[in-house]
Amino acid sequence: MATARAHAAVLADFGCMDGSSSGKQEAVMGCMPTEDVEFHDAIKEVxxxxxxxxxxxxxxxxxxxxxxxxxxxxxxxxxxIEDGRIITEFKDRKSVTRMRLCLKWNFDYSECLHWKEAPE
Known part of the structure; x- marks a missing residue:
């Protein structure tokens, strides 16, 4: 339950609550996407x-x-990760040669959009 309250508090910080304080579900519903509804419903089902x-x-x-x-x-x-923050820089694809782990793929997993530097 504490996790749900923490999640709701984070969403409230981003203006995603409708003023109620009854928990996670209301917070989530207050900032649900209003476009591509069928797509988001399919993702929720997955x-x-x-x-x-x-x-x-x-x-x-x-x-x-x-x-x-x-x-x-x-x-x-x-x-x-640096001092409790996630720092993201956008670099030329050809210049990124270090070992890396993919965090964000495009829709069909054919190309990585966002890397994390691998631990040394």
Whole structure:
């Protein structure tokens, strides 16, 4: 229950609550996507069918990358953890040569969009 309250608090920080404080479900419903509803419903069903994946994966929007006009044919996000923060930089694909782990794939898993630097 504490986890649900923490989750609701995080969502409230992002303006995703409708003013009620009754918990996670209301918080989530307050910021549900209003476009591509059928797609999001299908994703929710996949997570219901595979509950073990719920703590490993999340649906991610590319809104910020689109706002920055990131061209994923030329750039790739590379992230690292630093002082309790996740720092992501977009680098030329050809310049990224270190060992890396893919965090975010495109829709058909044919290209990695976002890497994490592998531990040394």
């Amino acid at each position: 997570f219901r069918r595979y509950p073990e994946a719920q703590g490993k994966y999340a649906l991610s929007s590319l809104d910020l990358e689109n706002e920055m006009k990131i061209n994923f044919d030329e750039k790739v996000g590379v992230s690292r």
